[in-house]
Amino acid sequence: MQPIHSQLDNRSSDFNNNRTAMLEQIAHFREAEQRPLQAERERASRYRERGWLLPRERLNLLLDPGAPFIELCALAGYKLYDDQDGSGAGGGAICGIGQVSGRRCMVRVDNYAVKGGTISPAGMDKALRIQQIALENRLSVVTLAQSGGANLKYATDTFAPGGLGFANQARMSAAGIPQITVVHGGATAGGAYQPGLSDYVIMVRGQSGMYLAGPPLLKAATGEIADEESLGGAEMHCSESGSGDYLAESDADGIRLAREIVATLPCRHTPNLPEEYADPLYPIDDLLGLIPADSKKPYDVRELLARIADGSAMLDFKAQFDRQTVCGHIRIEGQAVGIIGNNGPITPKGANKAAQFIQLCEQSGTPLLFLHNTTGFMVGTEVEHHGIIKHGAKMIQAVANARVAKLSILVGGSYGAGNYAMCGRGFGPRFIFAWPNARTAVMGxxxxxxxxxxxxxxxxxxxxxxxxxxxxxxxxxxxxxxxxNSDALACSARLWDDGIIDPRDTRKLLGMLLAICREAGSVPARQNTFGVARF
Incomplete structure (x- = not known):
């Protein structure tokens, strides 16, 4: 591979203008991420009086200190449904991939401090997406549960997908993917089945409760009068019903037990990775000024690659055949990856080139990275005569059927069928993230x-x-x-991506995502027929 020779002038006025625009967009999405945190802080005193840890405090206790945490779908539901002020961003839960007792895990922490942790349709979509990522990457799932359940205003929108969530839990258990749940508060009706379908259940004395019908509904339905503790408290479930496996004395003790359970699970290892690799030749901060503030102005995606690839090196594939679709091989933190990027619309030759390259990566087992910045497929009489439909269809076939891990980063516009051909959300990328300047729509x-x-x-x-x-x-x-409705915030709120990222975090994030994908392929499946059940 040869180093890319950058032509970017990071002292020019255009660069500085672009940098200013990007920093403003970063500040905009960071401010949106802060809104649920502000709502949590406003209510903190009342929860501390009850002896409860706040959701983010629970998360910090669970994760290994200093280890990275990839938060997922942090803006799900932002200003959708009844979220007027944006505080409902996140859909009622904090989710992501982090390290627990040295093991990489999927983590879900119910955000009870914001709207009771109730689940909107966007929150349900997020829960299903998190399960999909855990299944595809064979990640153990740790849940710190304390939720108000489904938002009843939208119960008709969440009821059927909620059933899929429970089915996914059963399938994860059968696939040999452990699920550990700490029940920090009440879990009623459908909410009781989430811990019930977990492989390990921890309950907190005097604080947890699980029942299919709480005391009010029980009295209304049968006339029976029972208090919460005798009906479904932690001590009862751990000593009599057997629905609880471990009895904790506090929030912190429950999290300690969860960490100890995870410590008994096998460690995942990434095979065949070089211990040393070269850093890019150009500073990652250049990405702030690389993307033109005016989306109509072009730039060379190779300039982006020069700032995320090991040694800024790339093996360009068919560089002379089509210049608008860029394909090639790079390494990120020692890990091989095939890239497909856009320098303009996708032409018949570009689609043909990309389809061939995807098949080559499939043959060699090389993961694919799609860097979106396209107005879509080229249109017009000439390209129709050259078979844009049939060549575009070949590219879409290749993207849809490739079995290697596919990662997508939206670094600009992603429009029309170009979004599909570049492995947008509908084509099931293993992970998909967006820069704050990204736009996704059927057309401009x-x-x-x-x-x-x-x-x-x-x-x-x-x-x-x-x-x-x-x-x-x-x-x-x-x-x-x-x-x-096509900017990064609006699209992330609808879960068209897994989150918005600062461009400067791109290389580090991709290194972790590629490692997660490699680990998934190395973890042996220990499947059984029905999953783990309590008898």
Whole structure:
């Protein structure tokens, strides 16, 4: 591999303007991430009076000190449904991949301090996405549970997907993926089945409760009167029903027990990784000024690769065949990866090139990294004559059917079928993250406004009444709507990605994600038919 020779001038006015714009976008999404934390802090005193640890305090006790934590879907549900102020970002839970007792685990901490940890439709989608990641990467799951359950305003939207969540738990157990749950508070009805379907259950004396029907519903349904402790308290479940396995004395003690259980599980190891690798030749901070603030201005994706690849080295594949779709081999922290990036729309030759490259990576077992920045497939008479549909279909076939790990980073626009061909959310990438300048939509906002205007104007012309003022309003309203709903925050809120990241964290994040994918392939499956059950 040869080093990429960067042409970027990091002292130019364009670079500084781009850097300022990117820093503003970073500050914007960081401020959104802070809103649930602010809501948690405002209520902290009342929970501390009860002796409860706050959700983030529980998370910090669970994770190994100093080890990295990849938070996932932190902005799920942001300003969606009944979240007026953005404090509901995260969908009622803090989730991510972290290290517990030296083992990499999927972690879920119910955020009871914000809206009772109730689950909106976005929160349910997040829960299912977290389970999918755990299954694909064979990650043990540790849950610190204390939730108000489904948000009843949206119960009709979460009921059926909730069933899939329970089915996934059973399938994870059968696949040999351990699930450990600490029940920190009440778990009622469907909420009781989450710990019930876990392989290990820890309950806190005088604090935990599990029941299919709480005391009020029990009295209404049967007339029986029972207090919470006798009906489903921690001591009862650990000594009589057997639904609890370990009895803890406090929040912190329950987390200690969870860490000790995880310590009994086998360690995961990443095979065949070199201990040393070269850093990029160019500073990662250059990524702040690399991307033009004006999305219509082009740049070479190789400049990005020069700042994330080991030694800034790349083996370019078919560099002369098509210059708008860039394919090649790089290494990130010693790990081989095939990259597909965009320097413009996807042409027939670009689609052909990418499809061939994907098949080569599939043959060699090399993971794929897609760096999105495309307006989509090229359109026009010439490309139609050259078979853009059939060549685009070949690329989509290759992306959909490749079995190697696929990672996607949205570093710019990702529009139309180009989003599909570049392994967008619908094509099941193992992980997908976005930079704060990213946009995802069926087409650009201005184009959407113009298309609707043209169609409507043609309809008006047939009736002999063209209203220019109405057409102007339609075009402007459509463009504004598309613009507001295609930015990084809006897309992340809908879980079109696994989170927004600071561009400067890209190399470090990709190194960890590639390691997670490699570990998953090295963990032997210890499957059984029905999972672990209590008798």
């Amino acid at each position: 906002a201005a184009q959407a406004g113009k298309v609707l205007r043209i169609v409507t104007e043609q309809k008006m012309a047939r009736s002999g009444q063209v209203d220019t003022a109405l057409l102007d309003k339609l075009e402007n309203d459509t463009s504004a709507f598309m613009q507001a």
